[in-house]
Amino acid sequence: MITDLSPEEALGLLASHAYAHLGCSNDGKPYVVPTSYCLIENAICGYTYEGFKVDTLRKNPNICIQVEELEDASHWKSVIAYGTYKELEGDEQIETIKFLIRIFENRNEYIPFKEDGTSKQKRDEGNELVVWKMTPEEITGKKHEGGW
Numbered sequence: 001m002i003t004d005l006s007p008e009e010a011l012g013l014l015a016s017h018a019y020a021h022l023g024c025s026n027d028g029k030p031y032v033v034p035t036s037y038c039l040i041e042n043a044i045c046g047y048t049y050e051g052f053k054v055d056t057l058r059k060n061p062n063i064c065i066q067v068e069e070l071e072d073a074s075h076w077k078s079v080i081a082y083g084t085y086k087e088l089e090g091d092e093q094i095e096t097i098k099f100l101i102r103i104f105e106n107r108n109e110y111i112p113f114k115e116d117g118t119s120k121q122k123r124d125e126g127n128e129l130v131v132w133k134m135t136p137e138e139i140t141g142k143k144h145e146g147g148w
Helices: 007-015 052-059 090-106
Strands: 002-004 019-026 029-040 043-049 062-072 075-084 129-134 138-145
Touching: 007 062, 007 075, 007 138, 019 052, 029 052, 029 090, 043 052, 043 090, 075 129, 090 129
Parallel strands: none
Antiparallel strands: 002 138, 019 029, 019 062, 029 043, 043 129, 062 075, 075 138
């Protein structure tokens, strides 16, 4: 049977994952890409580099983040958080970068940028690091725990 996740379960699912699908709209066409993220005080924060995705988000900042746990067709959980994309600058950007670095260190993952926001990766000119956040305005979730 498919049922709703409680608000606590939905937030817990978001908090326990590092990767999601970011959905947005580019000139009326859906655009969905994988993204890494973390929760900081109930805000979903992530990073990317300038390019098509950032151009799309700047034109239409309405986004969603979708996370799932999938065992099989009858055992899964899924959460979608809706909100507005916001690029971070200044102290807020640096503090978020430092938090992301700590999260990546705890996960033993590659850290693609330095604390000052510069990239460790060779990037094209003008393809700068963008740190963003989305404070969820709505979070919905479903789960299927077996049986029909």
